[in-house]
Amino acid sequence: MTNMRCYHCGDDCNRTRVLFDEKEFCCNGCKTVYEIFTSNGLSSFYDIEARAGSTPNEIQHKYDFLDNQDIVEKLVEFNEEGVQVVNLSIPNIHCSSCIWVLENLNRMHSSISTSQVDFPKKTIRVTYKLQDFSLKALVLLLSSIGYEPYISLEEYTKKNTKIDRSLIYKLGVAGFAFGNVMLFSFPEYFEVEEFWLNQYKPVFRWLMFAFSLPVVFYAARDYFISAFKGLRSKVLNIDVPIALGILTLFLRSTIDIIFDLGSGFFDSLTGLIFFLLLGKFFQQKTYSFLSFERDYKSYFPIAVTRLNVNGKEENIQIYKIKTGDRLLIRSMEIIPVDSILIKGNAEIDYSFVTGESNAVFKASEEKLFAGGRQLSGVLEIEVVRSVSQSYLTQLWGNSVFSKDKITAFQTLTDSIGKRFTIAVLGIATLATVFWLFYRPSMALNVFTAVLIIACPCAIALAAPFTLGNMLRIFGKHKFYLKNTNIIERLSKIDTTIFDKTGTITSTVKEAILYEGISLTEAEISLLKTTLRASNHPLSRSLYDILKSNDIVTLDEFQEHTGRGVEGKLNKHTIKAGSASYVGESVKQTASTTAVYVSSDEDYKGRFVFKNKYRDGVEDLFVALGKTMNIGILSGDNDGERKHLQKILPAKTNLLFNQKPTDKLEYIKYLQKDHSVLMVGDGLNDAGALAQSNVGISISEDINVFSPACDAILDASNLTKLPAFLKLSRKSVQIIKLSFLLSLCYNVIGLYFAVTGQLEPVVAAILMPLSSISIVIFTTLCTNFSGRRLK
């Protein structure tokens, strides 16, 4: 029976095996999905991709808020005459089977007319009739087949932002003009003296002029704007020589054709701009299914259940929560506001907001902070502060969140740009002065020629292509960067700070130790059976590790929410739960999570849950420790200090009990003389991630949630971090080499320019040649160094 794979989702079927239609399923959920698919004629799902499905989650009241028409109104895109269109984000979309089944939704319910998947964005757009159907029904249908939509406060407040496609338009204009100008200038390349050709020369020249107008004034606009901004703030960025080159090219060419001096450089001009824009386009790789800007809004639910004066339940959106309101928090829901517990046993998991690894128990009248997740049972709470004023959300008021890291960082290209501009202007002046004495008629010609040929097209292309390609290589290894600028920043890092909970430990508690009198075979079997019925996360993990095969039928089972479970069989009782529940008066040590067990009212022992460190963390520290300083910045207590000291290099700084703002301040303090990389995962790291030079968010499921950061790294690839850092340093080296290469081209070009023999055809050959060879060089180099990652 080992290694039976679920027919639907491909998971191991060891826990509960369901046989249906001669196929194995890991749970009833998967079986149900299979039933739905086959009964709707959608069984080809399994032909397209084997084991394509995802295990459906259990949902009950989670989407009750979709009964509230105000909320629905904000979520749907179109709502008229009984037809609604909605765009839902579905993180579970992962293969072609998903596309197929989601686009055949109309077969499952007659009210759905069309559905269309956007795979890169992982969204689905559904059009449906409101006749006996609703958004809630749609969401429940999607959830029941394993494609639960992700609806968060972020979506709710999102304004309809227009997608910026201007770069594609500009690229289109430049490419279009480039091709046509090339054709028009072709006859002149060969300088044939032919009667008809000479007669029509002006027509072709003026046509070229006409085509270059939109290129210079529309497609190249960004370079002029950027150069102007740079000059105004007294910075010579790389766009200054580019803008100068474009302007000179255009003016000189126009004067050339007006006074019939030559054919002008319109071909080089349009080609240059086309290549530059191509570089920009290549650099603009975005991971549209990821969000790097998330704050607490996407973590919080849209709506909560409020108890009104009459004690009735109603769904309201969380911005409408007022101080004094009574809210109902169900099991596994997030507490959205600071509040006071009124009724119920609170067992709250704060690991994501504070970094504390253990669930916290609270009794009535105690204060609860926003952001915690209630683990079991229903709570009634009274609101103390509204959403935006809660303890956690106040962090986002800090000024780091409005700071732009990109403008603060001077890129390699810009620092080269400064020296380059000075050098070019120097050479141009010297050459002009020389020609003024030697042959004054040539002076202006030489001056413009130098500016034209020195236009740093190849230099400007080196960084976008190297970094853009590196970004793609990183992406293949599940390291997703927000933009290419981050690679350059990564190469300068000399200090790495890690968060503990959820970053270097896995979020699932796996290491379980038993302390106490050993249990008999019968007791273990009874305990396992008892735990089986419980849905508490601790029961589930304990169930999975207990080795007992016979599942017995219980005489009696009771679950005391927030305290423990009890099972009875043949007059034997077993209890598992908190220390006070099993009647053991051990003082609860703060640094451990434990399940206490008693058999027939005798205390037996406890199972201690420990956060497991991710595989390879030791090697990671060793590898990183060689080249940089490491630190640990944890919101948790120092229960793990000894263990961490063992696996970390000796001089490492370990800080515990850090509040979100403490973390931010510590990073700021380090930045005085270090370039800091922060690796974190939770909302409590958000400030530190924003303050650091580069903030990487570790995520076990990249689709779910990660705080605002510069990069998202899949937890399984955490150990590759040193390799990523090394590669980014290598990328900078590659860019430097490309600079050298393009300088060689510039020297050749300058020779023609200074000696006054720059013909349009030379420029037309030299410019594309240098650009293309730089592109090939950087692509080959990055691919070669990227191969080592595997």
Added chain:
Amino acid sequence: MSVIYVLLAISITVALVFFAAFVLSVKRGQYDDAYTPSVRMLFEDEILSDLNKGGTENKEIKQNKDQTNTYGNTTI
């Protein structure tokens, strides 16, 4: 030889038509998702025949892949 003006006008008009078509297609979002349509066109229209058989058939389905193929990681 002044026919060249006519020819130029025609060729440029044709080129502009294509350019306008390009701009229009970008504007309508045809380049926003370059992946899904490539998968969509490969799906067979066999849904009806499946339904007629009532989904009771026990077709041998190849399950020889060891892991689910995650396109998401490699192509986007």
